[in-house]
Amino acid sequence: MAKLTYEIVEHDGGWAYSAKGVYSETFPTHDAARTAAERVAAKQTVAGATTGISYEDRQGQWHIEVSKGEDRPETEVTG
Numbered sequence: 001m002a003k004l005t006y007e008i009v010e011h012d013g014g015w016a017y018s019a020k021g022v023y024s025e026t027f028p029t030h031d032a033a034r035t036a037a038e039r040v041a042a043k044q045t046v047a048g049a050t051t052g053i054s055y056e057d058r059q060g061q062w063h064i065e066v067s068k069g070e071d072r073p074e075t076e077v078t079g
Contacts, residue, residue: 002073002074003073003074003075003076004020004041004073004076005019005078006018006037006040006077006078007019007077007078008033008034008078008079009079011023011026013026014026014027014029015027015028015030015032017033017036017077024037034077034079038077041076041077042075044073044075045073045074045075049069050066050067050068050069051069052064052066052067053066
């Protein structure tokens, strides 16, 4: 099972959560950013429908895969 970590960090004059190098919107307080991160992390663990996905990689090649609805990551919030 994959693991996804949301880290609370100072960002753009406030606080944000970051996962895999991507930042959320900026929140005025650490607590507000943590609450938002915990809400998002909880949503990541909810199973959904199996669906097809397509994406283009960095070399410009397209890939088509099946994303299983029950294949959800383990999540945690740090910071």
